């Protein structure tokens with residue numbers, strides 16, 4: 522049996538944990554993946570990242586590699602074809618990692634619910650930390666969802 526002994530954390534360890542949490546909350550790097558969306562939600566994500574809506578003011582940076590990303594922004598239902606790629610991207614991300622499901626299709630399958638090529642909603646494949654409903658959700662709603670996720674990561 523694998524036994525883990527819990528040791529009390531040192532003051533230095535606490536400082537380092539606080540520093541990591543501060544950096545994670547103030548500079549999350551996000552990666553975006555479309556697992557079967559009609560592209561409507563994806564266009565809203567891109568609009569959210571433009572200077573007009575300026576998601577960067579919260580320190581959010583779009584990242585191309587899952588190995589450097591903290592947050593996975595996912596759109597659309599999960600299709601049979603994209604399921605393994607979605608899982609592979611998630612597994613390549615370092616811990617701790619968070620998934621944000623964007624749009625009604627990601628939350629429930631939406632208009633694609635019960636189609637022959639659809640596995641289902643994103644949370645049927647991955648653990649989801651934040652849900653942003655809408656078809657498609659407006660950039661303001663995406664910003665609100667991402668900021669709510671970051672707020673929830675603050676140490677209590």
Ligand code: SF4
Nearest residue numbers: 559561624625626656
């Ligand atoms: S929620 Fe609407 S805009 Fe987004 S992928 Fe589904 S149908 Fe397209």
